[in-house]
Amino acid sequence: MLPPPLPQPEPDAMISVAEARARILSAFAPLPAETVALPDALGRVLAEPVVARLTQPPFHAAAMDGWAVRSADIAAATAESPVALRRIGESSAGHAFGGSVGPGEAVRIFTGAPLPDGADAVVMQEDCSADDTTVRIGRAVAAGRFVRQAGFDFAQGQELLPKGRRLTARDIALAAGGNVPWLSVHRRPRIAILATGDEIALPGDPLGPSQIVSTNALGLCALVTAQGGLAHNLGVAKDTPDSVAAMAKGAVGCDLLVTTGGAAHGDYDLVRDVLADRGVALEVQTVAMRPGKALMFGRAGGVSLLGLPGNPVSTGVTAVLFLRPVLRLLQGLPPEDDRPPLRARLTTALKANDRREEYLRATLAAGPDGVLTVTPFARQDSAITSLYAQADCLIPRPPNADPEPAGAMVAVLPLTDGALSI
Structure with a gap:
């Protein structure tokens, strides 16, 4: 059962990234288990431990x-x-x-x-x-x-892999060595992706004089796949309430509908109004962050909706911060990666931040002394997809953060994790 809707925020009231994430994650729980053949288990998350069915080696x-x-x-x-x-x-x-x-x-x-x-x-x-x-x-x-010696590696009945582990290539080999041909794993999340906007055309299609190529939906589908989910691209809805409502129906049977565009308050940002007309309780409407202020989350019936902003880098960053944790939780993982926090040395100075939490796109490298260094891009506009593709991390900056000099150690958020680890 989904929890009851939280109290509605004021339309223009911004909430913190942490509060928005908490509200979103509270709507989800790990998906049920299913049984898969060992060759199909790479990247899946164990719902039950893997136990050895034999002793290895079985003899001296x-x-x-x-x-x-x-x-x-x-x-x-x-x-x-x-x-x-x-x-x-x-x-x-x-x-x-x-x-x-x-x-x-x-x-x-x-x-x-x-x-x-x-x-x-x-x-x-x-x-x-x-x-x-x-x-x-x-x-x-x-x-x-x-x-x-017999049992030098492991013994029959020994737990080889714990519940909640995302399976790597090495894990597949270990389970095979334990003579385990079938595994119990959490069902893969089914995520529907809907892009919106009259200005959007699919890659390869003829472009009108005022149109641009759609990047967000395909990028989100790729992120869902990389994180172990099943992406269902619903296409592009036009800027009419009927088009948005009709195409959103394709999310029936999915665990989450993700829209891109239409989450702001402009005359052509219709997703918010269409949802309100259909009884969707919005629990998140505006987040104090850059990029990605125009973000919303709500529920209608059995389908939850995560509305991401339309600028492509804003879409990418908010997907990392909000969609990725949901995908992890649905698969039985902790929402956040449990690796130690990563820190790196700034190669350039950072100016003071304003009241919104900021996520700077940046690249990592090894310094001459072996210490990890991080270089934020000089241009941080949320429409520059070429630089976002080059980024391998984000530098999170708290609201009202003081300036940071070159050489300061800062936290970094890697963009490189995924389901298919060796």
Whole structure:
């Protein structure tokens, strides 16, 4: 059940980024679990732990190519005075030696092969010489040398991966090693994306004299996919209430409708009015931030709506700050990445900030002393998509922040995380 709507803010009252995020996140909970085949689980988030179905390795195994021996038989072996043992067989991966090693005997063995009964150590082949019947051991080894004990990696019934973990390529390999072919993961969030505006045309379509190419919807779809969700692009609604309302119906069955454009108070910003006419309770209307002031959030029936501003960089930044946490929460992750906060040294000075929280687009690099450095772009206009594409982080600045000199250490918010980690 969704929580009841929060009290409506005044139309022109700005709230903080933290308050807006709290209101938005309070409307969501992790999605139910579904079972997927292991090859399809990369980037998914575990709804239940992965438990080993076998012990690995299931037997004592050789860690080196060499000879399986009884350590007591070669206790006096040296390069100058090797010990001669009778060669009785071979053990290779997938083909274990069926007999037992007795006093004065040895078995040729290869990495990963089962250690024969009676043997308790492996001597590297570099320390041995052999013919068809005899092997001469030129080094003494202790019991257990170059032997991986049964269960050396993990035991049957052991938890291999915890609930709430986003699966990497390494995790997939581990689950496979535990003989786990199916995994319980949270359902992927279904996110509908609706762009609005008569001025918007799709990439490749003919452009009218007053039109621009739509970037926001495709960028948002890519962000949703990168964060592990399923994006449904509903297209571009015209600047009429009927068009906006009709195309928004395509969000039925989705977990969230994200609109871009139409969230401000201009004569052609219709999304807000269309939603109000249809009983959507707006819990967020204006946020004290730059870029991205014109942001809204509300609920109607079973579908929540996140309205992002129309300027492309504003869309991108607000998606990082508000949509990304929602996508994480829906998949059973904490809304914020639990990595330690990242800090970097400014290469240029920052002027004082005003009453709105600011998010400067910037690039990271390693300084000559190895300390991470951050360089904000000189131009921060919310319509410059070429620079936003080059950015790999944001520099968050609190309201009324003091100037920062070059060389100061500041917090940075990376833009590089996603669902497909190796």
